[in-house]
Amino acid sequence: MSETGPPPRAIPRESLASRLIQAVAGLLDRPMAWIQRAVGGRGMAYVFLAPNILFFGLFVFLPIGINMAMSLTGGTNLFLSERPFVGTDHYRSLMQCGSYLDPASCREDHFWKGVSNTLKFTLFQMVAMVGTALVTALVLNRKIRGRGFFRAVYFFPVLLSPVVVALIWKWILQRDGLLNGAITLVGGEKILFFVEPGWAMFWAVFVSVWAHMGFYTLILLAGLQAIPADLYEAAEMDGTKPMRVLTRITLPLLWPNLVVVLVLVLIKAVQTFDEVFVLTGGGPGTATLMVVQYIYETAFANQVQNFGLAAAASMLLGAVLFALTMLQLWIARRKAA
Amino acid sequence: MAGLVLKGIAKSFGPVEVLRGIDLEVANGEFVVFVGPSGCGKSTLLRVIAGLEEVTSGTILIDGQDVTAERAAERGLAMVFQSYALYPHMSVYRNIAFALENMRLPREEIEARVRRAATMLRLTDYLDRKPGALSGGQRQRVAIGRAVVRDPKIFLFDEPLSNLDAELRVATRKELAGLHAEIGGTMIYVTHDQVEAMTLANRIVVLNKGRIEQVGTPLELYNRPANLFVAGFIGSPRMNLISGRVGPDGHFEMPGGALAQSGPFLPAGLAPGAEITLGIRPEHVLPAGGEAPDAILTVDLVEQLGSESYLYGTLPGGAALTLRSPLEDPARRGESLPVRFERHRLHVFDAAGLALRP
Numbered sequence: 001m002s003e004t005g006p007p008p009r010a011i012p013r014e015s016l017a018s019r020l021i022q023a024v025a026g027l028l029d030r031p032m033a034w035i036q037r038a039v040g041g042r043g044m045a046y047v048f049l050a051p052n053i054l055f056f057g058l059f060v061f062l063p064i065g066i067n068m069a070m071s072l073t074g075g076t077n078l079f080l081s082e083r084p085f086v087g088t089d090h091y092r093s094l095m096q097c098g099s100y101l102d103p104a105s106c107r108e109d110h111f112w113k114g115v116s117n118t119l120k121f122t123l124f125q126m127v128a129m130v131g132t133a134l135v136t137a138l139v140l141n142r143k144i145r146g147r148g149f150f151r152a153v154y155f156f157p158v159l160l161s162p163v164v165v166a167l168i169w170k171w172i173l174q175r176d177g178l179l180n181g182a183i184t185l186v187g188g189e190k191i192l193f194f195v196e197p198g199w200a201m202f203w204a205v206f207v208s209v210w211a212h213m214g215f216y217t218l219i220l221l222a223g224l225q226a227i228p229a230d231l232y233e234a235a236e237m238d239g240t241k242p243m244r245v246l247t248r249i250t251l252p253l254l255w256p257n258l259v260v261v262l263v264l265v266l267i268k269a270v271q272t273f274d275e276v277f278v279l280t281g282g283g284p285g286t287a288t289l290m291v292v293q294y295i296y297e298t299a300f301a302n303q304v305q306n307f308g309l310a311a312a313a314s315m316l317l318g319a320v321l322f323a324l325t326m327l328q329l330w331i332a333r334r335k336a337a
Numbered sequence: 338m339a340g341l342v343l344k345g346i347a348k349s350f351g352p353v354e355v356l357r358g359i360d361l362e363v364a365n366g367e368f369v370v371f372v373g374p375s376g377c378g379k380s381t382l383l384r385v386i387a388g389l390e391e392v393t394s395g396t397i398l399i400d401g402q403d404v405t406a407e408r409a410a411e412r413g414l415a416m417v418f419q420s421y422a423l424y425p426h427m428s429v430y431r432n433i434a435f436a437l438e439n440m441r442l443p444r445e446e447i448e449a450r451v452r453r454a455a456t457m458l459r460l461t462d463y464l465d466r467k468p469g470a471l472s473g474g475q476r477q478r479v480a481i482g483r484a485v486v487r488d489p490k491i492f493l494f495d496e497p498l499s500n501l502d503a504e505l506r507v508a509t510r511k512e513l514a515g516l517h518a519e520i521g522g523t524m525i526y527v528t529h530d531q532v533e534a535m536t537l538a539n540r541i542v543v544l545n546k547g548r549i550e551q552v553g554t555p556l557e558l559y560n561r562p563a564n565l566f567v568a569g570f571i572g573s574p575r576m577n578l579i580s581g582r583v584g585p586d587g588h589f590e591m592p593g594g595a596l597a598q599s600g601p602f603l604p605a606g607l608a609p610g611a612e613i614t615l616g617i618r619p620e621h622v623l624p625a626g627g628e629a630p631d632a633i634l635t636v637d638l639v640e641q642l643g644s645e646s647y648l649y650g651t652l653p654g655g656a657a658l659t660l661r662s663p664l665e666d667p668a669r670r671g672e673s674l675p676v677r678f679e680r681h682r683l684h685v686f687d688a689a690g691l692a693l694r695p
Contacts, residue, residue, distance in 0.1 A: 230420050237389075238483075253426060
């Protein structure tokens with residue numbers, strides 16, 4: 001870029017590719033010099049940042065702004081200019097409840113059912129996810145036969161699309177699916193997993209854990225491997241029983257990683273939509289309806305598309321996620337310190 | 338405190354033999370140092386004794402009892418690791434108390450033992466601190482405290498001073514010697530630093546390629562090395578080693594000259610023509626002064642240490658020779674210096690590298 005700087009040494013001048021790169025870079029020399037003259041040395045930093053800022057502005061901040069405006073306007077029209085201002089009406093109708101513990105008493109009962117389901121899902125999933133990821137990481141951290149193979153196997157589901165994961169499990173769990181086939185084969189009766197609300201929630205949590213556990217296992221495994229081996233040898237010399245090694249040495253030293261995993265799982269669980277939607281469709285009834293599905297359906301799937309209400313609900317969800325992200329950042333900074 | 342007996346200890350990692358037939362007896366209360374170059378197997382031997390590694394073959398007896406099959410915790414030993422291996426999330430107090438809590442001792446006894454160890458190791462003011470808030474020397478003392486408090490049968494030290502700076506190393510070395518004098522325990526100490534070995538040990542075990550080369554007191558090893566390896570390893574700067582042969586007239590013939598046998602340094606019975614190596618420590622090579630020189634040294638380098646100087650040079654045949662002089666300025670670079678060897682200080686090694694005594 002600079003006209004006075006020496007040519008980069010790593011690229012041999014003779015190679016065709018380097019000549020091509022230099023030719024293209026050469027084309028940029030003049031405009032860059034012109035911009036630098038115009039904005040000054042310090043201003044160049046913003047010039048280089050501009051593409052990213054533009055991208056974020058266009059695809060993140062602008063939609064947030066539009067969403068906020070949507071939540072304050074009514075009607076079914078998509079264009080803001082055509083939408084009447086309604087103030088906080090949507091927020092008020094979302095928050096209007098006889099008792100927050102009873103979704104049926106709320107004006108937007110599906111929203112509160114979604115909140116309640118998401119809370120349940122988050123709680124169960126967090127416990128199951130962190131528990132299984134921790135146990136798996138502890139096992140995979142030991143010198144077991146085929147450790148590399150198992151590490152890969154547990155990570156594979158992470159690479160699959162959530163929709164594919166849900167479809168695979170749907171195929172296994174449906175009325176005439178693989179699991180019911182196996183149950184009838186051993187003389188049992190078919191279980192209608194997607195008709196029983198309890199079973200539907202169970203499988204929603206199970207599939208989600210199955211799909212994402214590998215990722216969290218990896219984080220915990222990295223944390224376990226960062227614990228120096230000589231601490232365990234010192235514990236062995238000290239005559240420490242295995243359970244005490246786990247509770248007094250491994251877990252306290254893994255705690256920072258565990259907290260990161262907990263918060264990440266929490267954020268992801270609150271956002272859950274695709275897997276559960278494909279697996280159960282939110283059913284039976286509204287037994288597995290999550291907040292994000294409520295937002296999606298209110299805005300796009302219902303006969304009357306209520307963008308304003310959906311936007312207000314997504315703003316509330318956004319506030320919760322923002323708080324959780326701040327928590328995560330705070331923990332990460334504290335860990336780094 | 339207990340004695341230790343090792344019988345035919347061998348240890349292999351896959352096809353790699355790390356320890357080969359180690360036999361050793363350590364008496365009660367002895368301070369034994371394992372010394373040797375990197376990869377000689379000294380740390381593995383210590384870990385085998387600790388129970389952190391299983392032996393491939395051989396027997397370990399502590400206090401006369403076979404502990405070969407026992408787990409580390411059952412052997413009643415304590416180890417101070419090179420990295421200290423302190424639990425970073427626990428305070429100094431908890432670090433020291435941890436093993437005692439494992440033993441389910443009464444709280445008062447734990448407290449008393451920790452306080453006693455802390456007083457002995459000058460850690461009383463740091464008991465509430467985490468290891469991260471301590472200096473290297475303090476961490477080292479915590480690691481030692483953790484071992485002391487258990488009142489173990491044998492203390493094992495795995496290069497405990499290697500992470501300290503030179504000054505602190507000397508100070509901690511003294512403390513360790515003091516600790517041994519105070520508690521009188523059996524201590525086994527691994528190091529690659531021969532100064533540590535010489536200053537701390539009652540007896541030194543020199544290891545090389547998984548075998549014991551020699552066991553003896555520091556001065557035995559220094560003055561009567563059993564073979565070329567020990568001769569070259571113990572002492573700094575190392576012993577001068579000059580290869581040559583026995584001449585027809587019984588003199589030692591070296592490249593570029595012969596050494597008249599004016600003292601009885603060549604053992605009787607050496608046939609003329611036999612390949613031998615002559616060893617002489619730098620402090621036993623003297624400027625000839627008015628006497629007839631044994632060789633003429635061409636000085637390549639002079640190191641002045643203040644209290645003494647080292648001259649590094651070459652003999653006419655090309656053999657390297659180091660000389661220690663108490664003088665500040667004994668010679669200049671490039672100077673030719675007539676030297677003589679103190680006859681009764683000469684060491685002779687046969688073609689296989691074994692020491693021959695006159």
